[in-house]
Amino acid sequence: MLEARRELEQSISKGKPAPSSEGLPKALHLHDIREKRALFQHRTPQAFASEAHVKELSKAPLAGNTLDALTVFWGGSGWVLIDGHHRLAAYRKAGWGKEIPVRCFPGTLDQAIGHAGKANAGAKLMMSRSEKQGTAWRLVCGTKLSRAATVASSCVSDGVVAEMRRVRDKLTIGLGRPLEEVAALAWWQAQREAAGSAQEAEMIDEEARIEKAAQDIANKLVKALGRSQQLRRGILARALDIYDGSLQGYLREQWGDGGPEEGLGDDPDQPRNPDF
Structure with missing residues (x-):
């Protein structure tokens, strides 16, 4: 992850600045979206579950319909996918040739990585x-x-x-x-x-x-x-x-009455200081 992060940081620092809010795209072609799975794909489902999910999602583009917008982040020389890896795979499986809807994430790289984790945790293909x-x-x-x-x-x-x-x-x-x-x-x-x-x-x-x-x-x-x-x-x-x-x-x-515990380290007496 750290190597992928350094590569993207270098691309951002040496690349072009992000487009202004007025110039942010609402749709992109598949070839305009890069993947950095080591940074932004936090979920690692079993192959059969992932393939089944992509197959199910691909039914919409095969019928000519778009899926929910993918979330992308400016990477200095192009757009990097934050959330929507299975949807992107579904468009590819369907042979989609038109633009697809996207939303552009405006935060920092750290915030983008965190956003990907939160999006993965709430996705349809649940995280263990x-x-x-x-x-x-x-x-x-x-x-x-x-x-x-x-x-x-x-x-x-x-x-x-x-x-x-x-x-x-x-x-x-x-x-x-x-x-x-x-x-x-x-x-x-x-x-x-x-x-x-x-x-x-x-x-x-x-x-x-x-x-x-x-x-x-x-x-x-x-x-x-x-x-x-x-x-x-x-x-x-x-x-x-x-x-x-x-x-x-x-x-x-x-x-007990509270459902499954979160696991090791979930100590109610642990100080709650959120600072890094």
Whole structure:
């Protein structure tokens, strides 16, 4: 991510200034939109889910209709896609030859990266918990967004972001690791390297194993049931009841009245200072 960021920063600094508000485009051709997935595509869905989503989206342009506007950001020598990677792929799949609607993001590069995270988290192709945490970790390591802005952009809790900033600082300031190396780590890997004991590291490994196993099962459920949650929840609830009739009570005990917890680092006693 940091290398992609430096490349775009260099392009912006050496390139042309962004068009004035009066000259901002409302539509662009496909070939006028560049992708920087390392910066702006925070979601990493399974291939079958992504392909199915693109196929579904492509029905509109195949019928001659446009999709919701893509969000783009001025990159010095052209427009870079912030939000709408699956929609762009759907236009390409449909062989779309006309201009497509866009909206131009007016903020800074850091704000654009944060906007992409927030847009991904609220998209139709939902982000998993691990993807949201991965987004937050990339924002913590790759931007100067405030803690509050990182929370808003990644849809994880304030406590999780606070823990990530603590881990980042321990690895970079406390242990002298280069930020580039730290940013390249997955969140669970960074936690493990910052762990203060073998027991703590073992707990983190176990949490990562459980998360991966749970994500694998969730992906199979998506493939079997689709993502039409309102229509499929009854089927899923019945299937889980058949699988384990005591599961309802177990989940109630695990979640309490507040639903699933956000995860490691969600400490209600953590100071709430949003400054970087």
